[in-house]
Amino acid sequence: MAREPILGNNRDSDGGDEDRDLRPQRMSEMIGQREVFERLKIAIDAAEIRGEALGHVLFDGPPGLGKTTFAMCIPRELGVSIQLTSGPVLKAPKDLVPYLTNAEERSILFIDEIHRLPRIVEEYLYTAMEDFRIDLVLGEGVNARTHNLWLKPYTLVGATTRAGMLSGPLRDRFQIREHLGFYSVDELTEIIRRSAKKLDVDIYNDAAVEIATRSRDTPRIANNRLRWVRDYATSRADGRITLEIARAALQMAGIDALGLAPLDRKYLDTIIRVFGGGPAGLEAIAHTMNASPDTIADEVEPYLLRIELVVRSPRGRVVTSKGFQHLQMREPKADGPRLF
Numbered sequence: 001m002a003r004e005p006i007l008g009n010n011r012d013s014d015g016g017d018e019d020r021d022l023r024p025q026r027m028s029e030m031i032g033q034r035e036v037f038e039r040l041k042i043a044i045d046a047a048e049i050r051g052e053a054l055g056h057v058l059f060d061g062p063p064g065l066g067k068t069t070f071a072m073c074i075p076r077e078l079g080v081s082i083q084l085t086s087g088p089v090l091k092a093p094k095d096l097v098p099y100l101t102n103a104e105e106r107s108i109l110f111i112d113e114i115h116r117l118p119r120i121v122e123e124y125l126y127t128a129m130e131d132f133r134i135d136l137v138l139g140e141g142v143n144a145r146t147h148n149l150w151l152k153p154y155t156l157v158g159a160t161t162r163a164g165m166l167s168g169p170l171r172d173r174f175q176i177r178e179h180l181g182f183y184s185v186d187e188l189t190e191i192i193r194r195s196a197k198k199l200d201v202d203i204y205n206d207a208a209v210e211i212a213t214r215s216r217d218t219p220r221i222a223n224n225r226l227r228w229v230r231d232y233a234t235s236r237a238d239g240r241i242t243l244e245i246a247r248a249a250l251q252m253a254g255i256d257a258l259g260l261a262p263l264d265r266k267y268l269d270t271i272i273r274v275f276g277g278g279p280a281g282l283e284a285i286a287h288t289m290n291a292s293p294d295t296i297a298d299e300v301e302p303y304l305l306r307i308e309l310v311v312r313s314p315r316g317r318v319v320t321s322k323g324f325q326h327l328q329m330r331e332p333k334a335d336g337p338r339l340f
C-alpha cells in the first residue's frame with residue numbers, strides 16, 4: 001500500500017517532483033483554461049513587442065489546476081529566466097532581498113502560496129512591485145543607514161489557493177489576475193491521453209474517460225490516478241490500459257465512481273452513522289474520525305460540498321439525499337424537513 005498517499009485526496013503535495021515530467025512546457029500545450037490562455041498571450045505579446053517587463057500576475061484557484069504550470073510557461077514564452085520561491089519560506093524581508101536584487105531585467109520571480117507571506121514581507125513588496133525600488137538597511141545601531149536600491153524591471157508571478165487572504169494593497173499591485181477553474185471530463189481525458197503518451201503507455205479511449213471521470217475535475221489528480229493505473233497494468237496485465245484494467249485498479253485504490261477516496265466515504269459515513277446525517281460540527285466529526293479538522297476542511301470537504309453530497313449550515317455539516325444515495329444508505333424518515 002505504499003501507493004496510498006499519491007492516490008488519497010486533493011493534497012497539494014500529491015505530485016511533488018513527479019509533476020515535473022508531465023507538466024506542459026509551453027502554454028500552447030496546456031489543455032483547457034482557454035480564456036486565461038488568450039488573455040495571458042495578449043499581455044505577453046504586448047510586453048514582447050514593447051520590450052517591457054510583463055505586468056505582475058496573480059493566479060488563484062484550488063490546488064492542482066495549473067497555477068504553477070502557467071507560471072513556469074511564462075518565462076519560456078518570454079525567453080527570460082525564472083526564480084522560484086514560496087510564501088512560507090520568506091519569513092522576513094531579508095529573505096526576499098536576494099531574489100529581488102538577482103532578478104534580471106524582464107525575468108520572472110515566482111512566489112507560490114503567496115498568501116502565506118508574513119505581513120511584513122508583503123509590505124516590503126509594495127514598493128518593489130510598484131516602483132521597482134527597495135529600502136536596504138545597512139549597518140547597525142546608530143550607524144544604521146537606509147539605502148534606496150533600484151531593481152531591474154521584473155515580473156512577480158504569485159500563486160494562491162486563497163486570494164482572499166492577501167491584503168488589498170498587495171492584490172491591487174497585480175496588473176493581471178487570473179482565476180483557474182475546474183476542468184471538464186473531456187479536457188481531463190485529453191490531459192490523460194497526452195500524459196499516457198509521455199509515460200509511454202498505451203491507453204484505450206474509454207479507459208481515459210473512466211479515469212477522467214474519477215479525477216475530481218483536477219489535472220494533478222488525473223495524472224496521479226493515471227500513474228497508479230499504469231503501475232497496475234504493468235504488474236497485473238500486459239501494460240496496456242483497458243477499461244477493465246482502469247476500473248480494477250481504481251477499485252483496488254478505493255476510488256469510487258464519483259472519484260471519492262476512502263477518507264471521503266469515511267467522513268460521510270461518520271456523519272450518517274454517528275450524527276444521524278447531521279447537522280454536525282467539523283471538530284466533532286474530525287475527532288470521531290480520529291483525523292485533524294484541518295485535513296478534513298482542506299482535503300475532504302471542498303469536493304464533497306462542490307458535488308453537493310454535503311451542505312454547510314449554521315448548525316454544522318449535513319449529508320444531502322444525494323450523499324445518502326451515494327453510500328447506498330437510507331435517509332432517516334423525519335416528520336418534517338430536516339432542520340439545517
Ligand code: ADP
Nearest residue numbers: 019022023031063064065066067068069219220
Ligand atoms: P497548481 O500549481 O495549481 O497546484 P500545477 O500547475 O502544479 O497546479 O498542476 C499540477 C499538474 O497538473 C501539472 O504537473 C500538470 O502535469 C497538470 N496540469 C495542470 N494544468 C494542466 C493543463 N491545463 N493542461 C495539462 N496539464 C495540466
